[in-house]
Amino acid sequence: MVVPSQMENAMEIIMFNFHKYAGEKGYLTKDDIKVMMDKEYHEFMKNQKDPLTVDKIMKDLDQTRDGKVDFQGYFSLVAGLTIACNDYYVCHMKPKGRRF
Amino acid sequence: MVVPSQMENAMEIIMFNFHKYAGEKGYLTKDDIKVMMDKEYHEFMKNQKDPLTVDKIMKDLDQTRDGKVDFQGYFSLVAGLTIACNDYYVCHMKPKGRRF
Numbered sequence: 001m002v003v004p005s006q007m008e009n010a011m012e013i014i015m016f017n018f019h020k021y022a023g024e025k026g027y028l029t030k031d032d033i034k035v036m037m038d039k040e041y042h043e044f045m046k047n048q049k050d051p052l053t054v055d056k057i058m059k060d061l062d063q064t065r066d067g068k069v070d071f072q073g074y075f076s077l078v079a080g081l082t083i084a085c086n087d088y089y090v091c092h093m094k095p096k097g098r099r100f
Numbered sequence: 101m102v103v104p105s106q107m108e109n110a111m112e113i114i115m116f117n118f119h120k121y122a123g124e125k126g127y128l129t130k131d132d133i134k135v136m137m138d139k140e141y142h143e144f145m146k147n148q149k150d151p152l153t154v155d156k157i158m159k160d161l162d163q164t165r166d167g168k169v170d171f172q173g174y175f176s177l178v179a180g181l182t183i184a185c186n187d188y189y190v191c192h193m194k195p196k197g198r199r200f
Contacts, residue, residue: 002143005139005140005141005142006113006117006140007113007114007117007140007141007178008140008141009110009113010109010110010111010113010114010117011110011114011178011181011182011185012185013106013107013109013110014107014110014111014182015182015185015186015189017106017107017110018186019194026190039105040105040106040107040108041105041107041108042105043102071183071186071190072183075179075182075183076179078107078111079175079176079179081111082111082114082115082175083171083172083175085111085112085115086115086118086171089115090126090171094119
């Protein structure tokens with residue numbers, strides 16, 4: 001029996017999270033992104049002072065301006081958030097050896 | 101107490117995986133990528149007929165040709181692998197409702 005690695009599990013979580021919010025239509029609308037951000041990134045959203053945070057995220061992701069964000073667009077959001085977390089971790093935590 | 105979501109956990113796994121293989125130096129060499137691919141993507145690597153798979157991955161990631169892959173380069177590898185998995189899932193599995 002093949003046991004997936006932690007990385008493979010993490011990739012699967014990210015993959016199915018898209019399908020959870022995109023549903024059968026296969027893409028995310030601004031409303032889908034709003035619901036997802038509130039649910040999956042609750043603390044992050046709580047700290048956003050700008051009420052237009054989701055609008056700005058949507059503008060970033062929806063390159064074709066058709067109101068639809070596909071898997072690649074969604075993954076660039078996950079990338080942006082993870083890279084920001086890593087930058088914070090490297091600047092504020094890594095030298096002291098404390099985990100995130 | 102703040103309980104991280106599954107997505108936040110997945111992002112943390114991906115983040116710490118980089119630091120596990122990059123170590124104090126903060127970047128991945130070709131050797132680091134070889135060790136990581138063999139360990140974290142064992143099945144994927146087993147299915148690669150091309151002995152130069154890691155060389156090609158390194159060439160893709162190491163845009164500055166200095167033999168060093170930073171976190172963003174690493175994340176583009178994770179993105180490529182996840183997008184490929186999603187394409188496979190959408191084509192071969194999603195319609196029948198079976199999970200990956």
